[in-house]
Amino acid sequence: xxxxxxxxxxxRPQSVPKENVTGSASRIEVxxxxxxxxxxxxxxxxxxxxxxxxxxxLFALGLGxxxxxxxxxxxxxxxxxxxxxxGGPVNPNIEAVAALHPDVVVATREINxxxxxxxxxxxxxxxxxxxxxxxxxxxxxxxxxxxxxGAGDAGRLLAANLRRRLSELDRRLAGLPAKSVLMVVWxxxxxxxxxxxxxxxxxxxxxxxxxxxxxxxxxxxDLERIVRLQPxxxxxxxxxxxxxxxxxxxxxxxxxxxxLDAVRNRRFVVLSEAISHxxxxxxxxxxxxxxxxxxxxFAAGAEFVGDPLLNCRAFVIAPASRPPFPYTRSGGCP
Amino acid sequence: xxxxxxxxxxxxxxxxAAVLLGIVLLALRLGAVPFSFGDLGQNLWWLVSGQSExxxxxxxxxxxxxxxxxxxxxxxxxxxxxxxxxxxxALLRNPLADPYVLGVSSGAALxxxxxxxxxxxxxxxxxxxxxxxxxxxxxxxxxxxxRQGQLDSGTLLLxxxxxxSFLSATIMFLMTTLASRDLRGIAFWLMGDLSVSLPRGxxxxxxxxFFAAAGAILTTASDLNVLLAGEREAMHLGVDVTxxxxxxxxxxxxxxGLAVSVSGAIGYVGLLVPHVMRMIFGSxxxxxxxxxxxxxxxxxxxxxxxxxxxIAPTELPVGAMTAMAGAPVFIYLLRRRxx
Numbered sequence: 001x002x003x004x005x006x007x008x009x010x011x012r013p014q015s016v017p018k019e020n021v022t023g024s025a026s027r028i029e030v031x032x033x034x035x036x037x038x039x040x041x042x043x044x045x046x047x048x049x050x051x052x053x054x055x056x057x058l059f060a061l062g063l064g065x066x067x068x069x070x071x072x073x074x075x076x077x078x079x080x081x082x083x084x085x086x087g088g089p090v091n092p093n094i095e096a097v098a099a100l101h102p103d104v105v106v107a108t109r110e111i112n113x114x115x116x117x118x119x120x121x122x123x124x125x126x127x128x129x130x131x132x133x134x135x136x137x138x139x140x141x142x143x144x145x146x147x148x149x150g151a152g153d154a155g156r157l158l159a160a161n162l163r164r165r166l167s168e169l170d171r172r173l174a175g176l177p178a179k180s181v182l183m184v185v186w187x188x189x190x191x192x193x194x195x196x197x198x199x200x201x202x203x204x205x206x207x208x209x210x211x212x213x214x215x216x217x218x219x220x221x222d223l224e225r226i227v228r229l230q231p232x233x234x235x236x237x238x239x240x241x242x243x244x245x246x247x248x249x250x251x252x253x254x255x256x257x258x259x260l261d262a263v264r265n266r267r268f269v270v271l272s273e274a275i276s277h278x279x280x281x282x283x284x285x286x287x288x289x290x291x292x293x294x295x296x297x298f299a300a301g302a303e304f305v306g307d308p309l310l311n312c313r314a315f316v317i318a319p320a321s322r323p324p325f326p327y328t329r330s331g332g333c334p
Numbered sequence: 335x336x337x338x339x340x341x342x343x344x345x346x347x348x349x350x351a352a353v354l355l356g357i358v359l360l361a362l363r364l365g366a367v368p369f370s371f372g373d374l375g376q377n378l379w380w381l382v383s384g385q386s387e388x389x390x391x392x393x394x395x396x397x398x399x400x401x402x403x404x405x406x407x408x409x410x411x412x413x414x415x416x417x418x419x420x421x422x423x424a425l426l427r428n429p430l431a432d433p434y435v436l437g438v439s440s441g442a443a444l445x446x447x448x449x450x451x452x453x454x455x456x457x458x459x460x461x462x463x464x465x466x467x468x469x470x471x472x473x474x475x476x477x478x479x480x481r482q483g484q485l486d487s488g489t490l491l492l493x494x495x496x497x498x499s500f501l502s503a504t505i506m507f508l509m510t511t512l513a514s515r516d517l518r519g520i521a522f523w524l525m526g527d528l529s530v531s532l533p534r535g536x537x538x539x540x541x542x543x544f545f546a547a548a549g550a551i552l553t554t555a556s557d558l559n560v561l562l563a564g565e566r567e568a569m570h571l572g573v574d575v576t577x578x579x580x581x582x583x584x585x586x587x588x589x590x591g592l593a594v595s596v597s598g599a600i601g602y603v604g605l606l607v608p609h610v611m612r613m614i615f616g617s618x619x620x621x622x623x624x625x626x627x628x629x630x631x632x633x634x635x636x637x638x639x640x641x642x643x644x645i646a647p648t649e650l651p652v653g654a655m656t657a658m659a660g661a662p663v664f665i666y667l668l669r670r671r672x673x
Binding site: 072085090091095115118122123216 | 365366367392395396399400401450454457460510511512519522527529530531533642646647648649651
């Protein structure tokens with residue numbers, strides 16, 4: 001008999017074997033990254049992810065098969081789209097999560113609500129919350145998740161590999177002055193990135209310095225301030241190339257924006273969404289940005305530092321001297 | 335108008351209660367995890383007949399631990415908001431009055447925000463702080479809304495509206511300046527959200543609070559009928575206007591505070607349900623209060639069932655559902671009555 005395909009859209013209990021739920025199966029007590037003490041049953045066979053970055057991390061650790069549910073927004077890697085959906089990260093459907101009988105639910109403080117975590121806890125479901133605020137913390141968080149979920153070796157290997165890539169990047173960029181950039185997280189209203197976020201740290205590691213220095217994580221910025229600060233580059237992270245082209249073309253017509261040197265000279269760096277997720281793929285994003293800002297440091301013949309195991313998408317950038325669209329493609333996977 | 339008899343009150347309530355029961359069964363059936371009516375009936379029978387050992391694990395988890403408490407919460411919140419709305423409409427003698435008009439929900443929201451900023455990890459902090467915020471607002475508006483030592487409808491309304499806008503502005507200010515990650519959920523909270531599961535004890539406390547406050551309003555029902563004709567007339571007829579207004583003000587505010595602190599500001603129910611009940615059953619408050627309570631419960635349970643299932647497993651905020659489905663129904667009833 002052939003097992004029916006797993007239905008997308010409706011969360012149904014899957015046929016992955018599960019240990020007796022009530023039995024005194026061994027549990028390990030750990031403190032999660034928000035300081036909550038939780039007890040995770042061992043071994044972990046069924047995981048539900050409450051955020052796209054968590055899903056990416058789990059897949060990067062090779063735990064994709066144990067992910068039994070993820071959110072409506074989990075689209076990377078492609079297999080993540082096939083998992084049972086549990087709603088959005090901010091409004092997960094508690095019923096749908098519970099029906100999947102997860103051994104552990106992995107959340108992240110960055111986008112999940114404390115109320116959701118409490119609701120799941122009430123049902124006796126272990127919820128581990130991550131909270132990485134720097135690139136290094138993304139790596140240690142990944143390593144730790146691997147350790148807790150039964151992929152310790154994969155986690156250590158992955159983290160070591162990512163650290164090697166980051167130090168290679170450091171070596172190439174050593175001694176170069178940082179380029180001033182405006183990270184455009186959102187356009188209307190203009191939202192950029194503040195201190196103590198993984199994204200600000202990622203920019204720094206790619207040899208960029210955000211012109212915005214705000215204590216808020218995701219500050220709303222007044223355009224006047226940008227005009228005064230005159231960043232060298234505008235950075236946009238978006239996988240939808242058409243939307244980006246439309247937005248950039250429109251920016252050049254807008255009052256205020258027109259006056260930015262970066263807009264006049266078309267110094268836009270368009271990155272894949274890798275850099276906006278605190279997952280192992282973040283390192284891809286950092287590399288993409290570094291290559292875009294310092295092409296000469298990554299000249300032809302230079303060895304490729306990327307990891308072919310992880311996704312690495314081509315980025316697009318309009319060189320300052322070129323006429324407008326279409327953009328030339330450069331960089332990315334060899 | 336037909337004279338109101340106890341018989342008529344009981345029959346009207348029984349009719350609405352039957353509708354509510356039907357809606358509850360439907361709401362139990364609907365959800366991200368489907369159960370057939372057969373399954374549902376079988377397991378419910380086991381549950382009520384004490385053979386709980388036969389109930390399947392899935393049913394226990396989904397129904398008993400999640401769906402049933404949520405429906406129960408919806409019933410209490412809907413009833414509380416509708417009775418509060420009916421109370422405020424009489425107190426302020428204004429058809430536009432709703433439970434939030436005097437700023438109770440904004441005060442609760444401010445309390446919830448401060449709790450989320452101070453201690454995001456403490457589970458019961460948010461409802462507790464929201465209730466404190468609501469209570470503080472009730473007290474402030476009471477002192478601002480008095481004139482010559484007693485509550486004056488016009489002054490109360492203005493004081494409440496200004497307090498509400500001041501608190502809303504403070505909320506917007508905090509949300510933009512702090513932009514804390516822990517405040518992300520507040521947008522959901524402001525629209526109304528029944529998805530948060532509460533400890534059983536809190537649910538019972540809520541039910542007890544509802545019966546106390548709604549009962550207090552019900553005791554003033556015949557006085558409210560007289561009061562609607564005008565304060566001076568009521569006073570001449572021997573109604574203790576000051577006391578009645580105080581009882582209604584405090585009870586309706588407490589009902590609102592209770593509802594809002596556990597489920598956020600679910601819109602339109604408290605405004606629309608009393609009007610709909612007036613159109614169907616007439617405006618005698620002795621009948622209006624109980625029918626509004628059951629009508630509010632029906633509305634929220636139905637709206638939440640739809641919010642949970644329309645694009646399942648993604649949940650819509652129940653507040654969006656009540657307004658979207660409620661407004662056309664209201665307009666229909668309004669036009670039909672005028673025709």
